[in-house]
Amino acid sequence: MSQLKKINYYKWYNLNPILKFIFILELFIIPIIFTSPIYYLITLTFIIIISLENKVIKKILVFFRYGVYFCFLIIIFNVILNSNGTHYIYIIQIPHLNYNIVITWETVIYSLINSFSLILILISFGLINILVDPDQLNKIFSKLKLPYLLQFIIICSLRFFPLLLSDYNTIMDIQKSRGFELESKNLIKNLKNKMVLILPLLTNSLDRSIQIAEALESRGFGIYKNRSVYKPIKFDNYDKLILSLLIGNFILIGIIRLLGYGTYSLYISFNLPSLDVFELNLMILLIISNSIVYLGLRNKTNK
Amino acid sequence: MILVLILNHNDQKSIISVRNLYFRYYTRNKLTLENINLDIKKGEFVLLVGASGSGKTTLLRTINGLIPHFYGGFLEGTIIVNGLNPIKTPTREMAKYVGIIFQNPDNQLFMNNVEQEIAFGLENFNFPSDLMEQRINEIIKNYNLENIIHKQISELSGGEKQKVAITAILVLQPEIIIMDEPTSELDPKSTELILSMILHLNKNLGKTIIIAEHIIEKIFPYVDRIVILEDGKVIVNENIRYFFSKKLYLNIMKFKVPFYIQVLETFREKNFEILNQMDNFPLEFNLVLNVLNLIFEKLFNKLKENGKNPIELINIFLKNDENNNQTVTEQNSCLVEINNLLFYYNSNTKLRNKRTKKKNSINNNSLNDEVFESKDIESINQNKLGIIQNKFFLKIENKNFYGGTIVGIIGPNGSGKTTFLKLLNGLLKPIRGDILICGESTKNKTVASLSSKVGLMFQNPNIQFFRDTLYDEFYAILFNYATELNEIKPKIYQLMDYFDILKYKEEYPRYLSQGELQRSSMVSVLLSTPKILALDEPTHGMDAYQKKFLFDFLNEYKVKGNLVFVVSHDIETLINYADRILFFEQGCIKFDGSPSYVLPQLEIHIDKLKNENQYFNQQDSTYFISQSQKLIKSIPILNNLFLNKPKIVSSKKFIEFVKFLLSHLNEN
Numbered sequence: 001m002s003q004l005k006k007i008n009y010y011k012w013y014n015l016n017p018i019l020k021f022i023f024i025l026e027l028f029i030i031p032i033i034f035t036s037p038i039y040y041l042i043t044l045t046f047i048i049i050i051s052l053e054n055k056v057i058k059k060i061l062v063f064f065r066y067g068v069y070f071c072f073l074i075i076i077f078n079v080i081l082n083s084n085g086t087h088y089i090y091i092i093q094i095p096h097l098n099y100n101i102v103i104t105w106e107t108v109i110y111s112l113i114n115s116f117s118l119i120l121i122l123i124s125f126g127l128i129n130i131l132v133d134p135d136q137l138n139k140i141f142s143k144l145k146l147p148y149l150l151q152f153i154i155i156c157s158l159r160f161f162p163l164l165l166s167d168y169n170t171i172m173d174i175q176k177s178r179g180f181e182l183e184s185k186n187l188i189k190n191l192k193n194k195m196v197l198i199l200p201l202l203t204n205s206l207d208r209s210i211q212i213a214e215a216l217e218s219r220g221f222g223i224y225k226n227r228s229v230y231k232p233i234k235f236d237n238y239d240k241l242i243l244s245l246l247i248g249n250f251i252l253i254g255i256i257r258l259l260g261y262g263t264y265s266l267y268i269s270f271n272l273p274s275l276d277v278f279e280l281n282l283m284i285l286l287i288i289s290n291s292i293v294y295l296g297l298r299n300k301t302n303k
Numbered sequence: 304m305i306l307v308l309i310l311n312h313n314d315q316k317s318i319i320s321v322r323n324l325y326f327r328y329y330t331r332n333k334l335t336l337e338n339i340n341l342d343i344k345k346g347e348f349v350l351l352v353g354a355s356g357s358g359k360t361t362l363l364r365t366i367n368g369l370i371p372h373f374y375g376g377f378l379e380g381t382i383i384v385n386g387l388n389p390i391k392t393p394t395r396e397m398a399k400y401v402g403i404i405f406q407n408p409d410n411q412l413f414m415n416n417v418e419q420e421i422a423f424g425l426e427n428f429n430f431p432s433d434l435m436e437q438r439i440n441e442i443i444k445n446y447n448l449e450n451i452i453h454k455q456i457s458e459l460s461g462g463e464k465q466k467v468a469i470t471a472i473l474v475l476q477p478e479i480i481i482m483d484e485p486t487s488e489l490d491p492k493s494t495e496l497i498l499s500m501i502l503h504l505n506k507n508l509g510k511t512i513i514i515a516e517h518i519i520e521k522i523f524p525y526v527d528r529i530v531i532l533e534d535g536k537v538i539v540n541e542n543i544r545y546f547f548s549k550k551l552y553l554n555i556m557k558f559k560v561p562f563y564i565q566v567l568e569t570f571r572e573k574n575f576e577i578l579n580q581m582d583n584f585p586l587e588f589n590l591v592l593n594v595l596n597l598i599f600e601k602l603f604n605k606l607k608e609n610g611k612n613p614i615e616l617i618n619i620f621l622k623n624d625e626n627n628n629q630t631v632t633e634q635n636s637c638l639v640e641i642n643n644l645l646f647y648y649n650s651n652t653k654l655r656n657k658r659t660k661k662k663n664s665i666n667n668n669s670l671n672d673e674v675f676e677s678k679d680i681e682s683i684n685q686n687k688l689g690i691i692q693n694k695f696f697l698k699i700e701n702k703n704f705y706g707g708t709i710v711g712i713i714g715p716n717g718s719g720k721t722t723f724l725k726l727l728n729g730l731l732k733p734i735r736g737d738i739l740i741c742g743e744s745t746k747n748k749t750v751a752s753l754s755s756k757v758g759l760m761f762q763n764p765n766i767q768f769f770r771d772t773l774y775d776e777f778y779a780i781l782f783n784y785a786t787e788l789n790e791i792k793p794k795i796y797q798l799m800d801y802f803d804i805l806k807y808k809e810e811y812p813r814y815l816s817q818g819e820l821q822r823s824s825m826v827s828v829l830l831s832t833p834k835i836l837a838l839d840e841p842t843h844g845m846d847a848y849q850k851k852f853l854f855d856f857l858n859e860y861k862v863k864g865n866l867v868f869v870v871s872h873d874i875e876t877l878i879n880y881a882d883r884i885l886f887f888e889q890g891c892i893k894f895d896g897s898p899s900y901v902l903p904q905l906e907i908h909i910d911k912l913k914n915e916n917q918y919f920n921q922q923d924s925t926y927f928i929s930q931s932q933k934l935i936k937s938i939p940i941l942n943n944l945f946l947n948k949p950k951i952v953s954s955k956k957f958i959e960f961v962k963f964l965l966s967h968l969n970e971n
Contacts, residue, residue, distance in 0.1 A: 133455075135419040152413075159415055162457060167766055173730050174767050176750035177759045179783050179831060200769035207765075207813050208410055215411035217373055219471070220398035220427040228429045230422035231436075 010054040010131065011301050016239050017136035018143060022246045023293055024050070024128045030253065031120040034262035036273050040116050042287060046294065047123055053298065056130050063126030064119060071115035078111035079103055084267045106266045113264070134158040142229045149222075156212070164205060171200045242296045249289050256282050317383075318479060318511050319343040319366060324380035326361060326370060330814065335361045337535040339380070343513065343528075345478070348505045350522060350543070351515040353532035354557050354846060355818025359515040362532065363481045366513070367401040368394040385478055399428070402472030404482040406817070406844075407765070408464035417459070417467050418452050424475045442470050446500070462493020469500060480504060482514040487817060487844040488763070490716055491872045491926040498522055517846040520561045520930075524586040531555060548584030559847025562875075562930045562954045563591045569961045570598055573968075596938045602964060603940065611967050617944055620963050624899070624956060635706035638835055638866045639727065643736035646726060647696035697722050697890045699736075704883075706834070706864040709857055711877035711898070713870075713927060714887030720870040721762075723887070724837040727868065728757040741834060755784065758833035762840045764820035768812030773804065773823055776812060780830050798826045801856070817844030825853070836860065837868045842876055854880040874929055878902065878953045886927070902929060902952040931957040 012020055030043045051057045085106025092101040132140070134155050141151040175196050176182050182193050216222075235243065256262050261279040275283065324339040335358050343349055353359050364370040368389035371378050382389055385400040405411050414420040421442060425435045443452055448470065451463055459467065465485055472480065482501070486494040502525050504510045516522055523529070529546050531539035539551060550568075552558045560568065567585070585591050603613045697719040704710060712720050725731045726738055729745045738745045740756050761767060770776040777795045786794070799805040802822040807815060812823060821844055828836065836857070842850045854876060857867050861882075871877055877884065878898040886894040886905055893908070894901045905927050928936075929952045935941045936950075951957050 134415040138414075138419075155415075156413060159413060159456075163409060170761065170763070170766060171769075173725070174761055176730060177728055177754050177761075178780050178827065179751045179754040181749065181751040196769075200766075203769050203813075204766050211405065211407065211410040212413070214369060214373055215405060216413070217369065217394040218367060218398055218403045219411075219424045220395045220475070223393075223395040223398070223427055224429050226429060227426050228431065228435070230419065230426055230432065230439075232432065 010056055012050075012054050012131055012297065013133075015297060015301060016233060016235070017132055017140050018233055018235075019239060019242050019246065019297060021128065021132050021137075021140055022243070023297065024124055024131065026246065026249055026253070026290070028121060028124040028128065029250075031117040031124070033253070033257050035113070035117075036262050036264040037113050037116060038273055038275070038283070039262055040113075040120055042283070042290075043120050043124070046290060047120070047127060049294065050127065050131075054131065056127070059130050060123050060126050063122045067115075067119040067122040070118055074115050074118065075108075075111040078107050078114070082107045082110070085270065087270055106270050109270065110266050113266075139229060139231075139233050142227075143233050148227045152221075160208070160212075163208075164201070167204050168197065168201055171197055171204070175200070238296070238300065242293055242300075245289055245293050245296070249286065249293070252282065252286050252289065256286070316345070317342040318345040318347075318385055319513075320381075320383045321365075322381045324365065324378075324382060326365065326376055326378050328361075328374065328376040328814075330811070333535075335376075335535050336365070339535075339537055341530065341537065341540065343511060345511055346505070346509045347511055348525065348527045349513045350519065350526040350529045351513060351532065352517075352519060352529060352558075352846075353515075354848065355816035355844075357532040358535040359532055360483050360816070361535075363403065363483050363513065363515060365389065366479070366481055367403050368392060368397040369403075395427075398424070398477070399475065400477050401479045401481060402475060402477040404465070404469055404472060404480070404485045406484050406487050408461060408468050408488070411468050412456050412464060412471070415455055415457075417448070417454050417456065420456060420467055421448075421471045421474050424471055428475065438474050438476075442474050446470050446473075460493060461489045462496045465489060465493065465497050466500060469497070469504075473504070477510075479511045479513070482512070482516075484515055484517060484817070484844065486516065486518060492716075494518065495521070517844065523561060524588060531558070544584050544586060547586065557846070557848035559851075562957075563588065563595075563934070565954070565958055566595065566934070566961060567591065569958055569965070573965050592934075592937050595934070596940055599938060599940045602968065603944075605968055606964070609968065613944060613964075616964060616967060617948065620960055621949060621951075624951075635708070635864050637703045638706050638741055639702075639704040640739040640742075641699050641702040641704075641736070642739070643701060644697070644699040644726070644733050644738060645735040646698075646722065646731060646733050648722075697726070699723075699892055702892070702895070704866055704868075706866050707861050708882045709854075709861050709867045709869060709880055711869050711871065711881030711884045712887060713872070713874060713877065713884060714893075718887040719890045720887050721839055724759055724839055724868060724870060727835065727837050728759040729753040730759070754833070755831045756833055757835045757837060758828035758831060760824055760828045760836070760838045760841060762843065764817070764824040764844075765813075767824050767827065768820070771811060772809050773799070773812050773815075774808040776823075777827060777830060780827055784831055794830065795826075798829055802826050818846065818849050821845055822849070822853075825856075833865075835866045835868070837870075839870045840872065841869060842871055842873045850876050872926065874902075874927060875954060878929055879955050899949060899952055902927075902932060903949050906932060906950070930954050 027043050027046055030039055034040070047060070048057075051060050080101055083100075083102035083104065085104030087105035089103045089105060089108070091103070094101065137158070138151055138155050141154065142148065172182060180193060180196050182190070182197070256279070259279075259282075261282065264273045319341065320343075321339050321341040324336055325334060326336040327334045339362065351359050351362065361370065364374060365378070365382055366384055366389065370376060371390060372394045378390065384397070387397065387400065389397050389401075412420050414423055418439065421439055422435055425438060430438070443449060446466070448466075451459060451467070456464065456467070469480075469485075485501075486497050489497065498521055501512060501514065501522075505512045506525070514522070523543060526543050529539060529541060529543045530537060533555075539546065539555065541551060546552065547560075547564055552560055564586075585594050606613050606616070712723065714720050722731060726733060726745070727740070729748055729750045732746055740748075740753060745753060768776050770779060774795060777799070778791060781791045781794065796805060796808075799808060802825060804815075804819060804822055804826065807819065807823075812820065815823065821841065825838075825841065828838075841853060845853065850873070857869070858880060861867050869877065869881065881898055883896065884894070884898050884901040885892050886901055894904050896904075909927060931954050932950050932952055934957065935945050951960055
């Protein structure tokens, strides 16, 4: 087996999946629990470095593109519905409703920071998707002793999602060719017509699920309570060291949050994000620790 | 001695024994299996044949216990498989002894990576890690999986996926392997790959194999026994050699005799003594060729003795054939006109389509020329397989297609055949140039508006039906076309009746067999009575009888002044029915003409490419040469006589040719 040439889809493909997973999970969690843009910048830097290292920037941008639509909505709703803040940009009066839309610098910046956080969550999720393939995820779950039925459901949903997309496109082509108008300029009509796609897709997925279940039965799935794992994840001392650093990072993030750091409030009036010395020290420690983890993983890849 | 006798006795013991088996699905009123009695010995290779809906799949499901454990129904009778009763033993337990391969490889592979997929079954049976590695290494070595073992499943071709599905079963080392039309969704190249693998399993590893297959041409010489099902009953259960030598197929409707056997039979009918002197009826291809060489030698000698010159006779036959082939298609109106068409896929195709549409609405004459300069087209010509910097392209100069014609489209995978069909019905729009359908450009038309003129039938019928019943499905289509309500029912009934699916009108479409679905799919396309039919691999999953039925219908359809395009890997059927053949290569139409013109040209072209070591390898090339051409090429005496002459490309014509020669023998 060792003679077989391993195909490296990206540099980190053969790394210990648990280490990859936890490291990117950390980057995923930071924008969820912190509100300060400084922490967001740190996360973004690491995401960019990892993406460049693995040459997956283009793939990450796909997730970024999806995020942009949501960001647009966040900004619009915030600006229209949130009138907090003291630095006014514009006031729109709606006489009949006796309502004023007050646009302030605070709401604009607040919505931009929120969008930034959303983008980070999406692209770090994308990074997990790209760098940890479903089979590796399966091994992580079995290491975590998750019930294998649950593991299988997760793996299956990841494995069959692309097939679902391809079915969707085929069904769209078939329905169009049968004379169903799916290219109407009228949005409502278009949405209504899309029903001729959704129902077939559902029927088709159900049908596929029966065939999958049939094939699973025929391959002995569920015959025993326990299931062995082919090439289970193994930890050497180096991996253990990186793992302990990662656990340390999570503890550090918890401490920063519990001490009330990592937050940024714009209201009532706009002010620049500030750091006290202790928070700065903790933050530097977090950056250093993450850098060591990154360099450690990089070093392992190059071995 | 006693031990040897006992071993021999055990070898002869049935590994599968079915007695008085009756089965009916809960959802159906009719018995699917009726009084089945079957004994299959260890190491036997059994071919299960039958029209779609005859009960092949159901019988296979009872052997591994999917019936009654997974598919419910009323079951009666006894089955013993490897000493176990699958009716009482759970399917997952039976999996140790019986491996099953299904039609669609995508629905039987669960993991992301090939290696992990092969390990999946072993993990289920709780194998220790080292034993798993040992077994997987053996499988990799024995089945040359080195190149794909670390690939993602999504990266594999259909044939490779099916190969992985088979190896994933083999790793569990089951005694019996059952296969339900494992090649029905594969192209010829992948089919060959899988068939050779199946032969290896039986001949070298001694596995017991039961295969339900509609492509019997390639597999029958290696099979031990043929079992034919009709309406759920076993009507033939015989040794394959006995079956052909005693002409048992004559009593079976819908059984198409393989071509080589037909040629031998033509001679046997005329009491050619060589065949009568033989102890065993020849089935293996090489043996058949040797026998035919002897027969033709003898035939030509006899002709010469009778004062007939074989070369002259060949010339007369070819001349007659040429005269019969002359058809005047220009009498019909031009339904499809292609003007300097250029299309390519990339991430912006959708965007470009929209842009082209917008531009056209402003100025119909200014096409999107700037996207592709002539310089680019030159560079395209130098590329292979129609792929340029990961961009697929299709380039067709001016072509006209007339009504009253069946146009067969052949070519390697990825050469642009399906893309061409999608351009015809407007699913894809040309980047440059134009396609005129009945005189109107497809550029400003939506697919829906074109659908009444161009009916496109897609490849996989399994995902084309969405309603509860077939009738509802067809009703929805006609209703959408704003057909008068009182006309809908008669129209649907008429077409369903013609295609012999009226009996399934209240049936849930997904319960139908592949062949029935294929016919239903045909009906759904014909509902709008389009002038142009575009069919993508319509013969997939069809047996010879159904193919004949379909093409007879297409013949009738074209006579009414309609135009039919058929993309197919099934060269044999196409050359028997198509008036015109297009051979696609590298995104261009390389040859265009009648089958008797295109196929010989193609043979020369492939030989030339092979000599230049180009991308056509030995295996690929055989898919574009007809059986008749292969036969002439492989029989030295015929090859010499046909030197520098157009070869007979159709198997039907070849049989006519043999009869023609024999008739001259009889005259004297």
